[in-house]
Amino acid sequence: MGVPVQGAAPGVASRHQSRLLTLLRDEGPLSRVELGERLELPRARLATELGRLAEVRLVESGGPAASRGGRRSTLVELATDLRFLAVDVGATSIGVAVTDARCEVLAHQSQECDVRQGPTTVLDRVAALAEQVMAEVPGRLVAAGVGLPGPVSFREGMPVAPPIMPGWDRFPVRDRLAGRWGCPVAVDNDVNVMALGERHAGVARSLDDLVFVKVGTGIGCGILLGGRVYRGVAGTAGDIGHIRLDDYGPACACGEVGCLEAYFGGAALARDALTLARSGRSAHLAEVLARQGTLTARDVGVAAASGDFASINLVREGGRRLGHVVASLVSFINPGMVVIGGGVALLGHQLLAEVRSSVYRRSMPLATGNLPIVLSELGDLAGVVGASWLATEHAFAVHRG
């Protein structure tokens, strides 16, 4: 029953403290001299602020720093026993990680879980999994971050009208989990979280303006502008999965027709794979279907990688459609990088080639000249790394009262 990670609610009392913690998270141990320089803080003031952070055991001394001539300075680092819970709820799986304060994953477990089971069942399973993972790496739990596969009201910490999450509409995810774990919880859309993960520790390190396109069961994108998640007026910015490509296209889970997701989401790929297998156009998929009794988007990826012509075509056609949407997005936003991730990123380099070709052909040279379009570096871990980052961001902010 006992959660081995103890809840702590350390107080970050000033903007200086908040900036110190953020700097130590993003850059690792730094000497007192370096910290003073970076924050332009006089030595006495720095000592006071660090003293307060040490009192609440958020930072600790890390031994002598490398000499830069003159007196040796002392290294400061984030307390090594701080723990953050990072939860990645997908359409068909849940993942839970425990990280340190630098968002390094110390333990991680995931399991299949259908989000359509509803919030009570899914969050119970998340909590059970979290208990197991926390047992692996004891420490002081500070905060938790959660990514959900649908639109989220960040301010209220709950999903709002999520198309593929029946029963979750306005369910108070943040407050339920905060009550259970006794620590602050931040909840966001999974694509925003994955974008933050790639920016903190993945392929987009230190980039301020980027777009993370997730192709999984759903399709969506997270937009970072100036290093921050851009959400739009109603929180729906980046919702590209339901851009309508054709007024007479296939039906979508959202209730409309012809959405990008209805062509190239996980369910659409599985549907098209079944057609290919049953119609005899793909002997490869027919064989897999006979063996498994069912087909998934993953099977299409494997078949395409092994040279199955019909599967390659499916990936290409989907990539072309996705590419058209990404090309528009590049024209609008003119980002510094496009990262493609999510389960269907399995489709890998064939998908990437198709998207690149669409974007480079369809957007203005000035917008694409220095634009890398790349696959996620963190892969399955993008969600939990980003969720951990979200949790640290919340914990290291100054809160009133």
Place this chain on the structure above:
Amino acid sequence: MGVPVQGAAPGVASRHQSRLLTLLRDEGPLSRVELGERLELPRARLATELGRLAEVRLVESGGPAASRGGRRSTLVELATDLRFLAVDVGATSIGVAVTDARCEVLAHQSQECDVRQGPTTVLDRVAALAEQVMAEVPGRLVAAGVGLPGPVSFREGMPVAPPIMPGWDRFPVRDRLAGRWGCPVAVDNDVNVMALGERHAGVARSLDDLVFVKVGTGIGCGILLGGRVYRGVAGTAGDIGHIRLDDYGPACACGEVGCLEAYFGGAALARDALTLARSGRSAHLAEVLARQGTLTARDVGVAAASGDFASINLVREGGRRLGHVVASLVSFINPGMVVIGGGVALLGHQLLAEVRSSVYRRSMPLATGNLPIVLSELGDLAGVVGASWLATEHAFAVHRG
């Protein structure tokens, strides 16, 4: 020869002064009590800052304020003789206005002018027009703002690879005009400038997140996020005119094919109007062609308004294409308002109806639920009001050195 408006280079020395000037520009005369409250400045500090601004004659006393009980406060306003030059260079016209410090247009003149004549000729004509307009309303010239119909490097104050402005690539517009007028000059893309105009004094007053779509000779959009122009990594954000709709579509001035602009820009509409007139599908346009010897986008608008079926169809088809692009844009950015302006906005309510129908049908309800899609309120003046705002923004900022 003499320019009746004298160049002044008043110094804004502190952030407080900058905020005072901005507040007086956006809200008009305010009492000293109100200014102190709004800026949370103690009375003595406010008096010092206002004293300095009065010394350089940026503000002046405007008589007693309305009583709120207790001692009467004095009104403060921006000096009434401050003048800002606002220049709107279009593809086929130039407009110059002189405004006061609140971006109110005091005098305005425009004339036809083909931007393809190149920067030397066009800027000479702008300067000649500016001299005439300034002669109408004497005062102290503080700064100038300029909108250009193509991509601009805001930092360098020059156009960069503009598709419809031959000879302008990297021409130092800002520095040439600043040298001529002896005042600071700010240069930006016309759509960004028009978006700022609508936000300051038009239909989008006080909205922070909005998209201004200009349909004229070119098609583009200005994106304001958090009240500021969002430019993207290479300054091309909002460049929707060259989104490719069809790999085998009509040729575009940019050298590519199938761009939105090649279907629905001013030149495309004139081209299609000619076809309709010559093929006998529009008796109305054929008659106008016989009378004028040529046809423009404006003629299509007039014909459509008078019920010409072929012209109405042209507007509808263009509006549908524009609507698809705007729908994607709404899905990505989730703005608080979409404003449609530029010459083709003449096409008015038929165009608006078509765009609205596309967006409301194709974007997610959460993004469109409270989304007004409206015509520009400032019309032809959006460019100069925005250019004046750009000029005041530059003049009221604190500059180093």
